[in-house]
Amino acid sequence: MRSPEVPDEAGLAGALGTALVHVRAGRIQEGLASLTVLREHPDASADPIAASLIAASLIDCRLARGDLAEAMGVGVSLEPLLDRAGPAGAVAHHARGELATALGEAETAVEHFFAAGERLAETEQLADPALVPWRASAAVALVRVGRHREAVGLAEEWRGVVAASGSPYAHAHGLRTLATVGVGGDRIVLLREARATLTEVVAERLAAQIDTDLAGLLLLDPERAGEDEARQLLRSAEEYAGRQELWPLQGRVRRLLDRLGEQPRRVRSEAMATLTAAERRVALLAADGLTNRQIAEELVVTVKAVEWHLSHIYRKLGIPSRSRLAETLGTPV
Incomplete structure (x- = not known):
């Protein structure tokens, strides 16, 4: 794959916009690659807003993948920007x-989120409020410190802001936030509305988060009436999280699947990690439907060598034959 190039000055804004579109669409790997390159742009540091957006989006992507150490490293670069006014x-x-x-x-998180709100109050409001959803983030953090009434108030305020913005993504985000901090049966209604709001929008990560939230609530039903729907929602979220290697979301999905008595479906990166380089080549070709002889011809080895590799592959992956190979290798990433 061709490595992305650092954009020229004229293309910085456009390249950043494209990277942010990737992240919002849930294409985290693409967004991460683009943002990593943009961070090295010679003029990015001269534009405080661009520098903040690049670093913040990188942190978002890293946290989504569970890369906490890397996210903390990026966070250091934000220190000089904390005293800046405005966006x-x-x-x-x-x-x-x-x-x-x-x-x-x-507690520290709450302080930062309210500081973000204060900075925005110093200037015109952003056309896209979802760029800095401080009310939503603060509401969730307030729940964790026991300030539930404030949390619900902020979530309600956030829903009003995003409803007025006209952005389906922001609207769905607001509904999910209210469902997260709220109580009672309305949470399911809010999540269904949030999911419906995203029907015409490409936002796979937010959709998978909403699906996982909804599945978790459905599994609380003592009559177990929503188990089939929950299973479908979780399998969809599992496929997406595995494809993008979002391990925190994947872990949450798998814990809920375990409550259903369901086995996780490994993604290809997990299964392939157990195999040697030679076994990986054989496994991929076999999963694609090639016969042992065709694999031998492709790799310029003997049929016996292919058979030997396959026997080791089946043992390592815990499967009886090649009929289970494609399924066990999981979703490509």
Whole structure:
């Protein structure tokens, strides 16, 4: 694959916009690759808003993948931007708040999120409120420190802001936030509405998060009436999370699947990690439907060597034959 190039000055804004579109669409791997390149752009540091957005989005992607150490490393670069007024400071504080949340420092997170709101109050409101969803993040953090009434109030306020924005993505985000901090049966209604709002929008990560939230609530039903729907929702979220290697989301999905008595479906990167390089080549060709002789011709080895590799592959993957190979290798990533 051709390595992405650092964009020229004229293309910085456009390249950043494209990277942010990738992240919002849930194409985390693409967004991460683009943002990593953009961070090295010679003029990115001269534009405080661009620098904040690049670092914040990188932190978002890293946290989504469970790369906490890498996210913390990026967070250091936001230190000089925290005192900035307006959007640059708001983005920086929000990203630091998300880092604090990931580290279990809820009180610190709340401080950063409110600081983000204060920075935005110093200037015109962003056309896209979902760029700095400080009310949503603060609401979730407030629940963790026991300030439930404030959390619900902020979530309600956030829903009003995003409803007025006209953005389906932001609207779905607001509904999910209210469902997260709220109580009672309305949470299921809110999540269904949030999911319906995304019907015409490409937002795979948010959709998978909403599906997982909804599945978790359905599994609380003592009559188990929603188990089939929950299973379908979780399998869809599992496929997406595996494809994008979002291990925290994948872990949550698998815990819920375990409550259903369902076995996880490994993604290809997990299964392939157990095999040697030679076994991987054989396994992929066999999974694609090639016969042992065709594999031998492709790899310029003997049929006996292919058979030997396959026997080791089946043993390592815990399957009886090649009929289970494609399924066991899982979703390509």
